[in-house]
Amino acid sequence: MAFISIKQVSYTYNGRKKPAVKDVSLDIERGEKVAITGLNGSGKSTLAKLMLGLLKPQKGTVLLDGKPVQKYSLPEVGEKIGYLLQNPSQMLFNTTVYNEVAFGLKWRGKSRAEIHRICKGYLEHFDLWQLRDAFPFNLSEGQKQLVALTAILALQPACLVLDEPTKSIDVSRKKKLIEILEDIWRQGTGIIVISHDVGFITRFGGRRVHLVEGEVVDAAAGC
Ligand SMILES: Nc1ncnc2c1ncn2[C@@H]1O[C@H](COP(=O)(O)OP(=O)(O)O)[C@@H](O)[C@H]1O
Numbered sequence: 480m481a482f483i484s485i486k487q488v489s490y491t492y493n494g495r496k497k498p499a500v501k502d503v504s505l506d507i508e509r510g511e512k513v514a515i516t517g518l519n520g521s522g523k524s525t526l527a528k529l530m531l532g533l534l535k536p537q538k539g540t541v542l543l544d545g546k547p548v549q550k551y552s553l554p555e556v557g558e559k560i561g562y563l564l565q566n567p568s569q570m571l572f573n574t575t576v577y578n579e580v581a582f583g584l585k586w587r588g589k590s591r592a593e594i595h596r597i598c599k600g601y602l603e604h605f606d607l608w609q610l611r612d613a614f615p616f617n618l619s620e621g622q623k624q625l626v627a628l629t630a631i632l633a634l635q636p637a638c639l640v641l642d643e644p645t646k647s648i649d650v651s652r653k654k655k656l657i658e659i660l661e662d663i664w665r666q667g668t669g670i671i672v673i674s675h676d677v678g679f680i681t682r683f684g685g686r687r688v689h690l691v692e693g694e695v696v697d698a699a700a701g702c
């Protein structure tokens with residue numbers, strides 16, 4: 480049974496004539512590495528939101544671990560899938576970088592020492608440890624993106640959905656991102672990356688799913 484099973488899903492935004500996602504069928508296995516590519520406006524972010532149950536398909540079904548995604552609460556989906564929004568600054572709400580990463584771990588009842596160990600490990604990996612007391616709102620876009628990503632990684636979900644994770648990060652951090660994604664993938668975490676950054680996608684590898692105007696086309700035709 481696929482971890483995420485999308486069956487003939489279509490979604491049209493209110494007031495739009497053309498569907499943003501059209502008749503998409505896609506199975507993603509547990510632990511799989513998948514790159515969803517396509518031009519701006521091709522429906523990638525909409526497809527991600529459908530996978531997470533944040534949008535409800537007008538046609539078709541999305542199963543997560545064999546159950547319709549709509550039947551899970553949002554925190555339940557969050558335990559299975561870590562989701563990095565295309566605009567990650569919308570995800571930051573704590574007063575320090577450290578607390579941003581620690582928040583979900585505290586919520587899960589981890590000990591102070593364990594939270595410290597996990598936060599330090601991830602923040603150091605991205606050269607963010609020295610910013611641990613900074614106010615997230617004051618960081619650069621790239622730093623905000625990495626803090627949001629770190630907070631997700633720290634929770635070790637079964638699968639990650641990362642929407643344009645390289646949007647505003649520099650080359651050296653992109654390299655680190657690739658390294659950490661490769662690492663956690665090898666440890667069994669599924670990774671779905673949405674991107675039109677061709678260099679990043681090429682290095683990331685994985686199965687390619689290419690969208691054109693809301694439809695999945697033959698991967699060979701992809702970028
Ligand atoms: N909230 C929205 N309301 C109306 N139309 C939207 C909304 N979000 C996206 N769209 C439209 O849906 C299509 C797919 O968008 P999106 O999924 O964001 O594509 P991508 O992530 O590939 O850039 C585009 O035509 C976009 O303009």
Ligand SMILES: [Mg+2]
Binds near residue numbers: 523524565642
């Ligand atoms: Mg998008």
